[in-house]
Amino acid sequence: MVEGGTRSRLVRHALICGLLAAIVFPVYIAFVTSTHEASTMLQGVIPLLPGPDLVPTYARVLATGIPTFGDLPVATMMLNSLVMALGIAIGKIVISLLSAYAIVFFRFPLRMLWFWMIFATLMLPVEVRIVPTFQVVSDLGLLNSFGGLIVPLLASATATFLFRQFFLTIPDELIEAARVDGAGPIRFLVDVILPLSRTNIAALFVIMFAYGWNQYLWPLIVTTDPQMTTMLIGIQRALSGSDELTPWNLVMAMSLLALLPPLAVVLGMQRWFVKGLVDAEK
Amino acid sequence: MATRSLFRGRALPLALVAPQIAITLVFFVWPAAQALKQSMLIEDAFGFGSEFVWFENFESVLTDPGYHNAIAVTALFSIGVMLVSLSLGLLLAALVDGITSRRVGAIYRAISVAPYAIAPAVAGALWFFIFNPTVGIVTHWLGLVGIDWNHVRNGDQALLLVILAAAWKQIAYNFVFFLAGLQSIPRSLIEAAAIDGAGPGRRFVSIVLPLLSPTAFFLMVVNLTYAFFDTFPVIHAVTQGGPGNATETLVYKVFRDGFIGLDLGRSAAQSVILMVVVAAMTVVQFRWVERKVHY
Numbered sequence: 001m002v003e004g005g006t007r008s009r010l011v012r013h014a015l016i017c018g019l020l021a022a023i024v025f026p027v028y029i030a031f032v033t034s035t036h037e038a039s040t041m042l043q044g045v046i047p048l049l050p051g052p053d054l055v056p057t058y059a060r061v062l063a064t065g066i067p068t069f070g071d072l073p074v075a076t077m078m079l080n081s082l083v084m085a086l087g088i089a090i091g092k093i094v095i096s097l098l099s100a101y102a103i104v105f106f107r108f109p110l111r112m113l114w115f116w117m118i119f120a121t122l123m124l125p126v127e128v129r130i131v132p133t134f135q136v137v138s139d140l141g142l143l144n145s146f147g148g149l150i151v152p153l154l155a156s157a158t159a160t161f162l163f164r165q166f167f168l169t170i171p172d173e174l175i176e177a178a179r180v181d182g183a184g185p186i187r188f189l190v191d192v193i194l195p196l197s198r199t200n201i202a203a204l205f206v207i208m209f210a211y212g213w214n215q216y217l218w219p220l221i222v223t224t225d226p227q228m229t230t231m232l233i234g235i236q237r238a239l240s241g242s243d244e245l246t247p248w249n250l251v252m253a254m255s256l257l258a259l260l261p262p263l264a265v266v267l268g269m270q271r272w273f274v275k276g277l278v279d280a281e282k
Numbered sequence: 283m284a285t286r287s288l289f290r291g292r293a294l295p296l297a298l299v300a301p302q303i304a305i306t307l308v309f310f311v312w313p314a315a316q317a318l319k320q321s322m323l324i325e326d327a328f329g330f331g332s333e334f335v336w337f338e339n340f341e342s343v344l345t346d347p348g349y350h351n352a353i354a355v356t357a358l359f360s361i362g363v364m365l366v367s368l369s370l371g372l373l374l375a376a377l378v379d380g381i382t383s384r385r386v387g388a389i390y391r392a393i394s395v396a397p398y399a400i401a402p403a404v405a406g407a408l409w410f411f412i413f414n415p416t417v418g419i420v421t422h423w424l425g426l427v428g429i430d431w432n433h434v435r436n437g438d439q440a441l442l443l444v445i446l447a448a449a450w451k452q453i454a455y456n457f458v459f460f461l462a463g464l465q466s467i468p469r470s471l472i473e474a475a476a477i478d479g480a481g482p483g484r485r486f487v488s489i490v491l492p493l494l495s496p497t498a499f500f501l502m503v504v505n506l507t508y509a510f511f512d513t514f515p516v517i518h519a520v521t522q523g524g525p526g527n528a529t530e531t532l533v534y535k536v537f538r539d540g541f542i543g544l545d546l547g548r549s550a551a552q553s554v555i556l557m558v559v560v561a562a563m564t565v566v567q568f569r570w571v572e573r574k575v576h577y
Contacts, residue, residue, distance in 0.1 A: 008482075013386075016377045019370070020393050023453065026408035027400075029419055033411070046419040095301045102298035106289050114299050121310045123564050127511045127533045128556035131540040131549050132313035132320065140308075152309040155302055185289040214401035216515035221541065232403040236519045239407055248417060255407045262399035267392055274395070277455070278462055 027256070034058070034253035041248045053249070061253045066238050072226050074234065074254055081213055081231040082261065087150035088212030089205050096156050096204075097197065100163035101189055115160075122157040126218055134221050144225040153218060159204050162279055166200050167193070203276025206269045210262040231258040314557065320550035339551035348527065349535070349552075356531045359445055360509035366449035367505060368498070371456025376486065378457075379464040391461070398454035402447075403515035409447035410520045433521065437528025440521045444529050447520060448513045455508075456501050463497035464490065503567045511560070532556060 033041065036051035062075045102108070103115050126133060133152060142148030170193075178188045219230045229237075235258060238251045266273050289295075321339050323332040343349050374394055381387040397405075412420045415432040424431045433440040467490060475485045514533050517523060523530035523538060530538065536556065540549030 012377055012380060016374070016381075016390055019374055019377070020390065023397060023450070024393065026405075026412055026450070029412050030408050041417050046417065046422055048419075095305070099299040099302040102295035106291065106295035106298075108292050108295040111295075114303055117306055117311070118302055121306055123561040124310050124314050124557060125511045125560060127514055128536065128560060129310075129313045129317050129553050130537055131546060131553070132316035133309060134541075135316065136309060136313055151305060155305045155310060160302070185291070185294060188289075210399050214403070216401065216403045216518070217537070220518070232401055232515070235407050236403060236515075239410060239519055248411065251407070252411065255404050259400045259404050262401070263396060266399040267396060270392060270395060273398075274458055274462075277458055 027259075030252040030255055034249050034256060036249055038247040038249050057249050057253050058257070061250050061257070065234075066247060066250045066254070072229055072234070074231070074257060076227065077229050077231045077234045078257065078261075080228060081258075083146055084149050084215065084219070084230060085209050085212035085261070087146060088153055088215070089208035091150060091154045092156040092159050092208050093201055093204055095154055096159035097163050097201075100160050100167060101193065103160075104164055104167040105185065105188075118155065118160050119157050121155045126153065130217065130221065137222060142222075144223050144228050148222045149215075149219055149228075149230075153212070153215065156208075159208070162200060162204065162276075163197070165279075166197065170196065199272060199275065200279070202269060202272040203279065206265055206273040207276050209265050213262045317550045317553040317557070320546055321554045322547075324547045335547075339547045340555070343548050343551045343555070348530075351527055352530050352532050352535045355441065355527075355529060356510065356533075358441065359448075359513075359529070359531055360506055362441075362445035363449045363452065363509040363513070364502060364505040366445065367452035367456055368501060370449075371453045371501075372460050372494075372498075374453065375457050375460035375464055376490070379461060394457045395454050397451050398458075400451055401515065402451060402513055403519045405447045405451045406444070406516040406519035409443060409450070413443055433525075435525060437525050440525055440529050444513070444516050444520055448509060448516045452505060452508055456505070459497055459501055460494065463494050467493050500567075503563065507560075507563055507567075510563075 032047055032050050034057050035054040036047055037053055040047060040051070062078075063073055065072045065074050065077075099114070099118065103111060137143060137148050137152060140148075142151070174192060178192055183191065214232070215230070216232050216236075219228075219233050220236070223229065223233070231254070235251065235254050238246065238254065322334060322336055324335050324339065378387060378390045378394065381390060412418050413431060413433060415421055415434055418431070421431045431439060433443045471489055472485055475489055480488065510531075511533060513531070514537065517529055517531060517534050518537075521529040523534045532552065533556065536549055536552045539545045539552065543549075
């Protein structure tokens, strides 16, 4: 701002803090609730300050889960979500990078057809073709498996686009140099392209990890075996009980555990994340 | 389309695109074709037989009052989410952009970006809790000022709640883009306006907003797409489309009719309608992105 008066600065900070407090409020209340006993809530008191039960609540949730549905340890759900998120993030990056590499650096039959076919996946989000996609996965015998959770979500037009755009900016001199040195396609990919793509890979990883961890509809219909329950499905099942019987402290502890991993990845890699978000939309 | 064809050969590039193409064919193209086929069949839920009926399913979907309700709910919900998350994202970005202290600015930015990582389902759970009719803290406060909050019985309140939960998560995304847009506005422009005597409000309206309009338009499309297709978890975790069908959006209805109602023909017809909608939105987004390049 051009005006730098102390008063206007204070007003600005106050406004920001007010807005951010409102944004953080639901998370704060969830945290406070997870540090009290369930009985506190049932006495009609809603605490605003953290209580003494932080460690026991989380230890209990992780080890034995929530009694209302089958006592599946939350640690198991975390692990399921983690496998799904890593599988989706890494898988998407690998197959997108390979197909973008082929499309940019080779001339081969039907090149553009393949490219547009990948593009078309943008128009078919899983939400709009739930039933037929479920039938395909079920016919392939992939229900209740990590394969069924991960593979159908791997095609990524966004990631393929991003890599393609990036490959097109690689200077001709570099390609010429590689050609003169007699590097073959695989060699060129490993020694030149991969090191150059490091930031793009990091940026995509952040976005795709959050995407994978936060998948909901797909795990909801593909996994019926309790052992395959992911974090978010666990929370949904815990919420669907009646209000009086819901152990809110445990459910809120679960919600916080569910938002920690993607949050850690996004904040820990914030610089790449912002770059990736802005680049992916160009 | 630029090409750099550095290498010759056929087998290798085909092998490189094969995984992505195989997944696309098996899990995207094939199900989409199935949806088309099923949308023209009426079959009983037990799979004993089906009859080819052309566009009868589409006709019965489009004339169904329940579908009209879902269209209205989706429109209200999407516009609500878009307005709330765009305005708050812009406000926050405009405020944070003026912070001169590097360290404080970094803290504000980190907190503003954080909700992006939160799953829609978790956002739903948190908001469901603070507005819970029996134990919610906001419900309690609203009660103190004489507002009876019970989204389990009151359809309007249920819709408001899912709008808030869905918009809350999206503020972060809009913040990132608005901040990037604000930071690309040349300082000299702002300073020149200040010398001409324009106050902060006037500068924002006359200079900043017009320069941000491409970003804002792009975000409108993205937010609409988000509200349409990515908010299923919020609705499923918080209201299950209820009370009645007050929060049943188009996407939720596809799920409800297909998986709970087992009405495959009509669910598939709705899928096909939605695919056409996504395709139109994608085209708009890309046409506009093409324009953005010349901007």
